[in-house]
Amino acid sequence: MAHIIDGKQFAANLRGKMTKQIASFKEQHDIVPGLAVVLVGEDPASQVYVRNKGKQATECGINSIEHKLEETTSEAFLLDLIADMNQDPAINGILVQLPLPKHIDADKVLNAIDPAKDVDGFHPINVGLLSTGGKGMIPCTPLGSLMMLQDYHGDLTGMNAVVVGRSNIVGKPMFNLLLQQSCTVTVAHSRTKNIEEVVREADIVVAAVGVPELVKGAWIKPGATVIDVGINRITTDEGKTKLVGDVEFDSAVEVAGAITPVPGGVGPMTIACLLYNTLVAACRHNNVEMPEA
Ligand code: NAD
Secondary structure, three states, X not given: OOEEOOHHXXXXXXXXXXXXXXXXXXXXXXXXXXXXXXXXXXXXXXXXXXXXXXXXXXXXXXXXXXXXXXXXXXXXXXXXXXXXXXXXXXOOEEEEOOOXXXXXXXXXXXXXXXXXXXXXXXXXXXXHHHHHOOOOOOXXXXXXXXXXXXXXXXXXXXXXXXXXXOOOOOHHHHHHHHHHOOOEEEEEOOOOOOHHHHHHOOOEEEEOOOOOOOEOHHHOOOOOEEEEOOOEEEEOOOOOEEXXXXXXXXXXXXXXXXXXXXXXXXXXXXXXXXXXXXXXHHHHHOOOXXXXX
């Protein structure tokens, strides 16, 4: 049976450490890191995410600013708001919750965020900095996944990693992060041939596909570490809804050496890393070192 990597506990520990760091940052520099989250429209899942982000930010001592805008908000209004926040020294991180309503060009909006305040790490400048090994902002979900891998394995040098999925927000940044750690990285995707055999070569499997339970236990090399990024809501035979990952947990847990569950794996790390990025940004904006915990 695989070791279960407890992302909920890991995220709680990280938030606990950051709460101390933020308190000492305030004490030393008289500055409270600020995170602005913008929500446009009424998407129920987005409302839950934004509420959780705000709550956890406040609990860690971050000043959380929420802009809840009408579904009919114009692109020009949103761009003006971002321009104001880019100039505001009290705001260190800006996050625009996706998806945006169809009449707003999401790329235009994300590209308008000051890269130094882009705590989601989606701005092309940050994408470029990640791929060239520069000092940018790293997307939260891949960062949280890497933190758990490093905590479990220590040095990842030379390990064979397979990332399943090539999205801009998870698959590609995960590829770059693992490459930076000197893994040998393969990215598998919907057009990959013999995907099961590709995955079976991996010491580390990161599944970010959006297909419920795609990766089976039989695909996993015995003893491999499995990071399941997927969050899929499915209806069971009994008519109940439940969350499952992109990995078939019950079969994979029998083969893997370690595995993240869904829920309670990567999910909680994503928000914790958003707060981490806000603290990193606040330190950089004020030219100070990351405070000790
Ligand atoms: P996406 O739809 O943007 O990308 C999915 C990728 O999977 C694509 O690159 C595609 O090529 C690949 N793919 C699709 N079908 C495939 C198949 N049958 N075989 C192999 N590859 C296939 O998705 P995303 O935004 O990267 O999200 C992936 C999953 O991660 C989703 O379940 C999403 O809900 C979840 N997610 C979780 C968090 C978190 O906080 N834990 C954050 C972001 C995304």
